Structure formats: structure tokens, C-alpha cells
Amino acid sequence: MSKKEKNFSRRDFLKTSGVAAGALVGGGIIGGLIASNTGTETASPGTAPATHGESGSAGGVRGLMFFKNDAEFQILSQATERIFPEDDLGPGAIGLGVPYFIDQQLAGAYGENSKEYMQGPFFEGETTQGYQSRLKRNEMFRQGLQIMQQEAQKRFKANFADLEGGQMDEILTAFQEDQIQMQGVSSLFFFRLLRSATLEGAYADPIYGGNQNMDGWKMKGFPGHQAAYISQIDNEEFQEIDPKSLGQSH
């Protein structure tokens, strides 16, 4: 979208929202507008719009925050790639940075279950009662990846990350069908967690380290963070809109 069009849509917004320019109505609307709507217009000179082809996180480097060795990380990478593979539509999990996304998540509140109720006693429960493990998510991942590796050795006498795609799928399917013995969690539960985390990494805003270059959104036709659709929502035709991230690259 050219700069001119952006300016236009901003004026359009002000008109349609019934707000006189410069007015503050209903609490903070202009503040919201400046911070969320305009991106390049109000950013200080020299800042570029978010993510245009550069890879990696802020500072241009990437590293592991949760996993401690590359072998573990490679298992995670290959497993997520099987769940969301590269194809003619575009990159898969690895190309989107999903393994890094998951690594970062496991090192933080998500991995540490900091908003979950984790008091005992723990009992297995019915499936309708949901998460009943004493394990935190990052412990489940660590164990799950270890067992994937063990299964690879047992079934194919090779490292998981070196298996053929079909062989990896066989192991993942065994997890999904709850045929793998895990401790403190069922393999199906772990599989679902891995699958959701993969999709989250593919489609979350790139500020989280996945969905690199917004390619997840581009494949799906999702424009990410747009201020408003009030001037387009009446259109019959599908609107192709360049996606935008909440982030800014510096």
C-alpha cells in the first residue's frame, strides 16, 4: 500500500468514526489511532515498516532460550515441519521460524504455566475435565521430544531428525493415537499441544518470532493488524491487503 493510500484511509477513519480531528472522545481514541493505525506516518524518521524480508528477531540474531542443545531443537523443528510442511503455497514451520517461536514460548509464561492452576492433588480425571497433569508445558515438551528420539531409535535405529518424512509421520501418528507411554501426560495430550503450538507459531504476529516475513498470513490471505475495514467491508470481492505486523523493525 502506498503512503498516499494510507493517509487517505486515516482521514476516512476519522470521518466515519464521527470524531472531529484532534478531539478526544470516549476515552483515548486518538491515542489509539496514533499508536495503532499509522505505523510509518508517526514513527520517528528512519524507522521502517515492520518486517520486510529480513529474518531473525530484533537485532538480527536468534538463539535458544529454553532448549539446551541443538539435537533437541532439531527434533522439534522436524516434528513441526511435518505438522505444517513447506509446499507450493509457501514455507513450512521451519521457514516460518516456528521452532524458535516455540522455544521462546517454553522459556516464558506459557512454558511455565504461570496463569494455570497448578495446585495439587493431581488425579488423572476424565477427558472432559481437561489438563490434569502436574507437569508444566515445557516439561511436557522436553519429555515428548526425548521420547520421539527414543521411538526413532527403537523403530528405525536412527535419530528422529534424520528420518524420512513418512517415518516421522508414523511416530507422530503413534503419539496422536495415544499409543506412546509418557509420564504424567498422555501422548495424545502432548501431540495436541505440539500441533497447536505449531499453528500458533505459524500465524501469531511476527513479534513472537514465528510467522517470519508474515508468510503465514500471506499464504492465508490474512492482513494481520489493520486499523479498520469500515471502508472495505461492503465489497463483494475478496480484498487482497498487504499484511501488517504490530512490530516495527529498527
Add this chain to the structure above:
Amino acid sequence: MVTTLDKVDVVTVGVGWTGGIIAAECAKEGMKVVGLERGRERGTSDFAIVHDEYRYAIRYELMQDLSRETVSFRNNRKQRALPMRQMGSFLLGEGLGGSGTHWNGQNWRFLPYDFEIKTMTEQKYGANKLPAEYTIQDWGITYDELEPYFDRFEKTAGISGEDTNPFWGKRSAEYATQPMKKTPILQKFETASKNLGYSPFMMPSANLSEAYENPDGAKINACQYCGFCERFGCEYGAKSSPEITVVPTAKNTGNYEIKFNANVVEVMKQGDKVTGVRYFDTVSFEEFIQPAEVVVLTSYMMNNAKLLMVSKIGEQYDPETGRGTLGRNYAYQILPGASGFFDEKMNVFMGAGALGMTVDDFNGDNFDHADLDFIHGASLSITQTGNRPIQTNPVPPDTPSWGAEFKKASIENYPRTLNVGGQGASMPHRENYMALDGTYKDIYGVPLLQLTYNFTDQDRALHAYLTEKAAGIMQEMGAKTVVGGSPISDYDIVPYQTTHNTGGTVMGSDPAISVVNNYLQHWDAENLFVVGAGNFAHNGGYNPTGTVGALAYRCAEGIINYSKNGGSLV
């Protein structure tokens, strides 16, 4: 050590829609009101970077911190209740505005039939239409009596809508603002349902179609159809929420103070009156007592029931004997519906929380149930709320849930899939109820609230019937593949369904089967009021908040009368 604070006229526990409405009305009358809210202050200026599906919709940024407190759950009395460790089926609110900050804004009035469901069902179908274990009862108030309060709430919130639905109750006034835009997706539904002889109309919406000033002088802006509405706060101040309407109204009087990080753990009672509440400062863990002339529980229906239980006010319901009223008639909702896969791409990522069209032809008693083995029904709607990519991965039947085929199909169908969804009414059942948990506690040492809940035969029959109707509309809309929702079996607390939990502190005219009277005044303590969807004697075929808001205005009137005259209001 407990610090006792100065006495106030009114204390509310929680500051969402109900707490905000009570505060605004009482403060305008000159009463000194304190709101105790366990969460933090927040508002429009905090939502500038809110278009973040992962943080807000997936990781529940604005919602209750379960590490502090949750509920426990089992499907039936034979099971061991276990804590809901992770949020799923419903999303509990926390912080200024409560769930009213991140709701969709689909704003309904329950049907006249709902308020007199027992009488009307018996008149038409006889006393044995439903087996006796369904504890349906009238609400102790009629639609006509509640109409002025509905009107009041809708004017406060500036609801956008059109009065063309032949099935709902008579309205005393037009909607405050015009209906929202009838987008091409909505038009598909409109045409199809008209072809089938139904009566589609624009869903009443708290995402306002135009800028609006409410009778209290609060300003609400026009919705920008940003597509990040449900589970998000509105960065435009365009979604009617407590923090942009009733809370500033209350504050402007100079008679209102909110204390944040204040988690109430007990209602203090002496004789047949309450004297105030005890709370923890969640930061310092200091304990305080806030004395008050009137205590109002506005902490969502679950916490309202829990506080009464831990404070031993009223008689706990016992499913064995059928005695007791507190915790009785817990109900939920069922979600019949159908997905349709289309050839053409549609702008599904655009939208607003309450942008939709609805038919009520199969809601309430709007259709004949003589030959059906259930009562009530569901509103059937199409909504265009903004489909976001993490949560929306539609695939036709028999597609694997991961891998190459899944990726292709979910990307292909993302802009080509629509849903017609129903909100199915849920009838109370003897075995569905709330109590205190005997094992699990919150971080303040108070037992968790325990839910015992399962779907019933009535629910299953209703679900099957309405799913077929939804599929019929979808077929007529021209979907190349129509997939109806699978039949329901046991209630599962894991996937999100709705935050439309009801019952437990039911209103009524008979203290033997209700907790509060029709001013929401407690039968056992005349200066204690309990407000929320907990007052519903059953759950209807719509979202609850329009009706909750009306009840809150009714309650405020009761409190004001009580403060002048004392005694029972009925």
C-alpha cells in the same frame, strides 16, 4: 491483622457491567459507593496494540489468572471433581470492566416466554411436557415488567439494531442507533432464510453503528469493523463497555471510588443483615474489612454463588433431597450449527463482534413443540466477527488434522467457510448445580467453587433438531458442502463454548425455590443484593448480557428504595 475501613453506603464486589450499573445509579442518588475489583485498572488507551490474536485470544491476556483461583468440575456426582487448570469452555473476566471489556456485544432481551416458561409450557403442553427432574420455574417477573429496564440498559449502551423481528417482546422505543452494515456475507444469510420463509433481522449490537452520546453524557464512538473484537478491548472506544459508560458516569458524581487489586473472600453477616465484606489486597496480601449499609455481589455468577457459600448465607442446594436453593439450577448453553464450504473467497477476516443476522423462528416457543421431545429452542445466526488465522482452520470432513493435506485445505478454506450457529437454551436439571469444593482451594485459602454439570436429554434433542435447521439455511446459502455439528454427548470443559453460565442464585417469587426476590434482594438478608446471570432460572436462546443489564437497573432501583425505606422490597 485486619484493618477495618470507614463505612460506606454501598459496596459492590467486582466492577463489570453489573457493578458499574449499580455504582452509577446509586452514586447519582448521592450514595457513597465503593467498588472492590480484584483485577487492575485498564481502559481504551491500553488497547492501542490489541490486534494480537496470540496474546489476547489464545493466551487470554485480559482474563482471570487461574493460578490464583479457578473452579472445579465433574460431569456427575459419581466423578471426582477436578480443578479447571486451564481456561477453555468459558472465559472468566478480571480487571476493570470485567468480561464487558472483551465481550462481542451481541445484545439481547430474553423472550417473554422465558420469564414465564413454566406457566406457559404447562398451559400449552400440559404439566408433564418435561420429566420432573427438569426444575424449570417462572422468574417472578414478566417481560413487560422488565421492559423499562431493558430499554434503560440499551440506551446506556447505545445498542444498534432494528425492530423487525416478529418474535420478540414488544419494545417501548426504537434502538438507540441504526443497525450495523449489512455486509455481503450477511446478505447471503438474509436471502437464504427469507427463501425458507424465516424472518431474518440485524443482530442487536453493542459495537455501535454511529457515534452516540448516552443519557448520562457518556460518549461511544462508531465501530470500525476492525475484526479484533471478541476477547479484545476496543481501541476506538466503540464497543459499549462499563469502563467507557457507567464507570465514568459513577465517577463524575464524586461519590464513587474503585479499589483495585481487592479480592473479596467473605460477606460479613450479623443476624439477618450483612455488615460489609472482607478482602485481601492481592499485592500486599493485607486484609481489610469494608463495612457498608448495602452489599451488592456483582462478581460474575460464579463468584457471587461462591461468596454466598463461603459466607454461609442461604441454604446450599442438595441434589439428593432437592432441598436448598443456593447453587441450584446451574445451566449453560448448547451450540447447534452448521458449517458451509463455498467456492468463492469472502472477506471473513473483516468484522465486528456483534455484526450478524439472526432468525428467531426456532427460538423459545415460537414454533410448535407438541410433537417434539424438548421445549424452547435457539436463535440461529450468521456472524461476521473477524476470523483470525490461529483459531480458524476449517477443513472439510475426512481431512487429516495436520500435515500437507491439512495445510492446503485449511488455507484454501479459510476465506471460503461460513457458519450458521445457534445459541441453544438450556433447561435446569436436578443434577446440575454448584457447591463448594471439598479439596481444592484458591490462593487465599478459600475453597473453589465446584460445578457438577452435564448435558441432558432435552439438550441433545434440541441440539439435533436445531442443527438440522442451521444446515438447511446453509444449504440454501449455496455452500457446496454443508457439515452439521456432531451430536452432543457429555459436556466437556476443554473447548471454548460460551461464557453464558447461568443460575445458582436464582430470582423468583417463592423463597423455597429462589435465592433473591425480583429486585435481586436476598431472601435472608434485606441489605444484600446479588446481580448477574446467576439470577436466571434457566438459560435462554440468546447471549445473557442484555437481560443481565436490565436486571442490574432493576436492582439499582431496589437498592435506592431500600436505602430510603428499608425492609423487604416485595
